[in-house]
Amino acid sequence: MSRQLLTDLNGNKTGQLKKFLDDFNGEPRIAWYPSAGKDFRALFYLNPKFSYLHPVVVKEPQPPDLFLFTDYNPWQNSSFLDKGTIYSDYGIQIIVESIEELTRLDLPLHDEIVQVPEGGPATDRAVFLIIRVESDRLGSITCPVLYAFAENEIFYCKKLIPNKAIITHLIHVRYGGGYGGGGHASGVWLLNVLGKLNCELFITDGHHHWQSGDNKAMELCAFIPKENSSKLTPIRTIKGVSWSDYGDVSFNLVS
Template identity: 30%
Template sequence: MDMLQRLLTGATASAGKALERLWSGLPGEPSICWYPSAGNCFRDLLVWRHYPVLREAPEPQLYIHTDYIDGLPDQDEYRDRHTRVSVAARHPLALNEPIRYRVDPAYASLAGLAPNQLGVELLEIHVQSDSAGEFRRPVLYFHMENFNWFEEFVLARGLRISHLFKLREGCGFGGARASVSNLYPFLARAGCRWLIADQEVHLDQHLGRRLTGRHSPSGPEPWQITRTIRLGELSGMEVQAHQLEPGKQTDWLSRATERITRGSPWAVSASQPDYS
């Protein structure tokens, strides 16, 4: 977390105070959940309390959302008969050092709608739920394209993310040209221990080689799934929580993706992608 503390600063006096409160309330190495293509969805904050089967999984201590299209309204995010999620406060943040900001058309199908510069906010999210109770959580929201953020913060600067929450990322008409599943080969390097994900997987070997060549010339580090917990449907898609640990098998990625996609329209073959 030292890297985030070094990089981020409040763009206003009140934002600076809110950021200080955030840092002071976290341990030195907090567990971090990343939600790519989050849009205005905050389901990642609720799953830990909503599903009793996840009680053995540690709830993240900090949430990071990314999306290159700003879909955040100023007030209520979501409301139904049982749940209300609202943005209680938005604090604009600034960066203390330059970050390579780019919305690459190879990754983003709506790149022309992206802002001209990177934006970061600290959100205070207020949840009122019949099943999950009432609580508040801080969310660092980076207005960045997913791959751009992952390369700059995780691969280039070593940020560790303990949880990845992947749900309906918008492949096709939703603005994502490249699936976040193309980052699965780098989950061990990111320190990821829990993958909460739908079953959609699209592996692009050309993209994999591109990322490997830039950041991991010796090849991705293997990992394996040791446990899978079925959560049921979220946003119309089957979602599972997978517990991860470092692995040794040579065909580790094909084993993992086969398990993630099993029984779905995206079920993949057991062939190991070649990123050499």
């Protein structure tokens, strides 16, 4: 389950992630953002304050308790995850309040999927962050974020599935747009795993076209269903210029 996944990623560490798990009752609701890069907008758009200001006509799923980001090589310099302010513009500040390095992931990369198969200085590491978002519109938001620097496809296959993780929110925005130009997959395979992850809300920029890396993911991981059996019901749209500038971003209930 979700707690099992976080316990696995924590390893034998006794810091902030262990404290989060010790203090949290039940199973945390997790939002997974594969190929997140430096993009922390999901913390803003999935906050209840945003939903309150931009209501929809249907009942939205309860918000996530923790954000899980994956990207095998998301930055070009070490300042990305330094403590302090890492982004400030358009009335929003992103501040890293604390950072804890977790155990090594011990996961491979595949040159048929990623564009830089040798990875980078962060690849195969994981960190647990406490992020504070200061917004002119929403005020102050504090969120726990676990960032695993791994190939999205192999993380799904080797971490999410063996730990029977439930991913309540899945974010597919500018997939593959990390350091070095992204990779060879569009992330369309994520549509096929929505049911397997018990996903409730799928957020996507609509770039669902099969590429060679998506086909390789299907070949590598038997846990990716061959077909998409989920129905998506759009409930909210955010203009692309307000998120990825890569097309409008649609929020979809999953059934």
